[in-house]
Amino acid sequence: MEIIRIHHPNIPQLKGPIVLVLGFFDGVHRGHQAVIQAGRRQADRLGLPLAVMTFNQHPKIVYSRLTAAEMDYLSDLDRKMDLLEANQVDMVFLVDFTYPFGSQSPQAFVENYIVGLKAQVVVAGFDYTYGPKEEANMSTLPQHAAGRFQIIEVPELVLNQEKIGSTPIRELLLEGKIDEANLALGYVYETSGVVVHGEKRGRTIGFPTANIRPQAGQVQPGPGIYVVEIQVNGIWHQGMASIGYNVTFETDTGLTCEVHIFNFNQLIYGETVKVRWHHYLRGEVKFESVQGLIQQLQADQAASQAYFQEIKKEG
Numbered sequence: 681m682e683i684i685r686i687h688h689p690n691i692p693q694l695k696g697p698i699v700l701v702l703g704f705f706d707g708v709h710r711g712h713q714a715v716i717q718a719g720r721r722q723a724d725r726l727g728l729p730l731a732v733m734t735f736n737q738h739p740k741i742v743y744s745r746l747t748a749a750e751m752d753y754l755s756d757l758d759r760k761m762d763l764l765e766a767n768q769v770d771m772v773f774l775v776d777f778t779y780p781f782g783s784q785s786p787q788a789f790v791e792n793y794i795v796g797l798k799a800q801v802v803v804a805g806f807d808y809t810y811g812p813k814e815e816a817n818m819s820t821l822p823q824h825a826a827g828r829f830q831i832i833e834v835p836e837l838v839l840n841q842e843k844i845g846s847t848p849i850r851e852l853l854l855e856g857k858i859d860e861a862n863l864a865l866g867y868v869y870e871t872s873g874v875v876v877h878g879e880k881r882g883r884t885i886g887f888p889t890a891n892i893r894p895q896a897g898q899v900q901p902g903p904g905i906y907v908v909e910i911q912v913n914g915i916w917h918q919g920m921a922s923i924g925y926n927v928t929f930e931t932d933t934g935l936t937c938e939v940h941i942f943n944f945n946q947l948i949y950g951e952t953v954k955v956r957w958h959h960y961l962r963g964e965v966k967f968e969s970v971q972g973l974i975q976q977l978q979a980d981q982a983a984s985q986a987y988f989q990e991i992k993k994e995g
Contacts, residue, residue, distance in 0.1 A: 681765040683772045688781035691796050698731045698771075699723040700799035702808055705734050707754030708763035710866040711805065711837040711844040716767045718834050719803040728800060729770040733793065734760070735777040742779050752899045754846055754853075759870065773797065786816035790824040801830045839864055856902035858960045868909075868956045871898050875948045878938065885970060887977050889922070889938035890948060892955065900937065907959040907984040910939050912948055917941045920984045921955065924964035942981070959987055 684692055701719040705712045716732065723730035736757065740746050755763060757774075764772055775781060775793075784792065789810050794802055802821070810816045816824075818833045825831060837844045844864045852861040853869065862868055871894060878891030890910070894900050901923060908921040919941040939955060961980055967973040 681761070681769055681772065683761060683774055686773055686775045688776070688778060688784075689792070691792055694798050696728075697798045697800040698729050699726065699801045699803065700794065700797060701730065701732045701769075702802065702804040702810070703732070703734065704738065705732070705760060705764070706738070706846045707849060707865060708760060708767065709754070709844055709846065709849055709864055710839070713767055713866055714837050715803060715805050715834045716764070716769065718832055719801075720768055722801045722803065722830075722832065723770070726800065730768065731771045731773060731797070731799075732764055732769050733773040733775060733797075734764075735775050737777050739777055739782060742777060742782055749896045751897050752850065753897055754849060754865075754869075754899055756872075756895065756898055759872075763867075784811075786811040786820065787824050789816070790821075794825070795828055799829050801832060803832045803834065805834050806836055850899050853899050854902045856904040856960055856963070858901055858906060858957045862957075868958055869901070870954055870956050871895070871900060872952060872954045873937065875951045875953060877949060878936065885974050885977075887940050887974075887981075888945075889940045890953070892937045892939060892953060894937060901957055903935070903964050905961040905964070905980055906957050907961060907987045908939060909956040909958065910941055911954040911956075912941075912944075912946070912951060916956075917944055918984070918988050919944075920961070920980055921957070922964070940977075940981070942985070958991075 686692065699719050699722045701716055703712060703715060719730050719732075737748060738751055738753075741748055741751060761772065802825075804818060806818060808818055810821075818831075821831055842848060849861050849864050852858075852864070858869060873892040873894040875890045876893045878889065903924045906921045906923070908919050909916045910919050911917075919939050921937065921939045923935065923937050925935060961983055965976070967976065
């Protein structure tokens with residue numbers, strides 16, 4: 681997949697026509713996938729490359745007081761590119777969302793970034809906007825297009841009587857409803873971070889953990905105990921994770937993310953790792969004794985290993 685960076689007003693000159701899919705695509709969830717698949721069908725029908733246009737950052741950063749660090753994405757740029765490639769996208773126009781870019785008129789956007797990029801077919805979701813929503817939406821696009829390209833509008837995708845969208849998925853993750861979030865995403869949610877020094881208490885009770893400082897700007901699942909996989913040096917390992925406040929030991933460490941990796945004894949401080957959040961096991965509990973905690977952790981590990989065994993059988 682080819683990634684083409686664009687900084688307004690410098691627009692690349694393409695050799696031939698494309699099918700162009702429009703959207704921000706945070707998370708590339710099942711609703712986004714439906715839009716991309718509609719574009720893929722058109723590209724295959726016409727024998728054209730499938731291109732996606734997205735932005736380097738959310739428009740809110742330009743139009744509000746939010747900073748990049750305060751944005752909580754379902755997928756950072758690297759993860760988004762991986763997901764787009766997995767969805768058979770041929771090229772991505774990664775546009776720097778700046779004030780000059782965002783302040784174009786809707787007609788100028790169409791001229792510069794749709795006609796200018798030789799789009800023969802444009803595909804977008806029903807709620808896509810390319811300016812103020814009352815004057816730059818899927819209903820107004822045919823007027824701005826003036827017959828120069830075909831427009832395909834993809835309807836909303838519904839799961840359990842609710843629209844699949846980045847905001848509802850974000851809320852599910854924050855509530856610890858990882859199983860429901862994964863169903864809406866269409867894949868296992870993934871985050872990244874760096875392994876840092878923690879309290880080192882886990883190793884004294886037989887459950888050493890990797891204390892992970894999450895990468896800024898990504899949604900972290902809510903407090904609880906989870907079945908996870910963790911990637912270290914390119915290799916995925918099974919484990920279980922705790923997001924919580926260490927309530928049993930009453931230490932003022934703030935919210936932490938710790939992963940106990942099964943059958944693993946390497947020192948990995950400073951390593952950048954990825955975590956796949958498979959399944960929610962239980963909420964955080966304050967135990968009356970360390971022995972009670974150990975017994976629960978043993979049960980959690982058995983449940984996690986049984987979960988992976990069941991996945992293996994189904995696969």
